[in-house]
Amino acid sequence: MNDTEPTRLRCDGIQYRGGFIETRLVHAKHINLEAWSIDPDALNANAKWVTDVSDSAVTGNVELELDLRTAMDLTESLHEFVAIESAANGTETNCDECGSRFLSSLATMSSLCPECSHYLYNKPNCAHSFRDGRCRRCGWDGSVSECVATIKGTTKSG
Numbered sequence: 001m002n003d004t005e006p007t008r009l010r011c012d013g014i015q016y017r018g019g020f021i022e023t024r025l026v027h028a029k030h031i032n033l034e035a036w037s038i039d040p041d042a043l044n045a046n047a048k049w050v051t052d053v054s055d056s057a058v059t060g061n062v063e064l065e066l067d068l069r070t071a072m073d074l075t076e077s078l079h080e081f082v083a084i085e086s087a088a089n090g091t092e093t094n095c096d097e098c099g100s101r102f103l104s105s106l107a108t109m110s111s112l113c114p115e116c117s118h119y120l121y122n123k124p125n126c127a128h129s130f131r132d133g134r135c136r137r138c139g140w141d142g143s144v145s146e147c148v149a150t151i152k153g154t155t156k157s158g
């Protein structure tokens with residue numbers, strides 16, 4: 001048994017290819033990835049997770065077990081594509097708290113970068129991976145507001 005929380009994502013940027021993705025731990029040394037495609041009409045604001053839509057609105061479902069190497073390769077490829085695509089047509093915005101540019105999600109419309117929303121609202125943080133002064137996952141540039149610095153306990157005055 002593994003009690004690690006699954007990661008659940010909603011994909012709704014391209015309506016006719018919308019749905020849900022879940023990653024979780026089921027089998028040892030493997031990552032379970034499950035995806036559901038959802039009828040565009042059913043993927044409305046009330047459909048926060050696959051259990052919120054009727055069975056007939058689920059148009060497809062697949063479940064794969066990725067070994068750790070494959071999971072890492074998938075992660076790397078997603079990072080690369082995100083970096084390329086965000087440089088070309090990114091949906092970047094400025095964080096209201098620290099001022100850093102970051103990659104926002106149309107789905108959540110957040111005005112806080114993952115770093116600030118983590119420290120201010122206890123949201124899951126990005127596992128930052130810096131390259132050329134910015135996180136290549138979320139775009140955060142390492143800026144820290146005074147308020148967040150206090151929460152972190154990293155104020156310079158100390």
Ligand SMILES: [Zn+2]
Nearest residue numbers: 095098113116
């Ligand atoms: Zn921020």
Ligand SMILES: [Zn+2]
Nearest residue numbers: 126128135138
């Ligand atoms: Zn990051």
